[in-house]
Amino acid sequence: MEKVIYDEKNGLWYELQGDYYIPCLKLPEEEQQPIGVWGQRHLRYIKQNRKVLYLNLLTSGKLNEYLADIDKQAEDMFSRLVKQIAEREGVTEQLKVDNQMEWVAQMNNIRSRATEIVNHDIIYN
Secondary structure (H helix, E strand, C coil), X not given: CCCEEEECCCCEEEEEECCEEEECCCCCCCCCCCCCHHHXXXXXXXXXXXXXXXXXXXXXXXXXXXXXXXXXXXXXXXXHHHHHHHHHHCCCHHHHHHCHHHHHHHHHHHHHHHHHHHHHHHHCC
């Protein structure tokens, strides 16, 4: 038996695997963009909980673009939230100069809350 055959009816190549011919399929090429922490979290989520969406994006070649967009949206929202909450609660540069430990504690609290909001609204949605 030949290792690789071509089917003129459907235009596909087939490779011999054991006793069966399996189609030689290849995912479409997609432009690679850097994916940050938010995009990686969302990727983990859709792989585990939204398998159909994941497979559709993967097979259409749009997964990397989708994750890069999610990552950008989440990062923008996170930065905006941290800034707005810090302004609202009076966490200023003056506090940083006067009492660094208090400033760090409050900023960590603000960043944690902003992370929870972004996770709820974008990443795990």
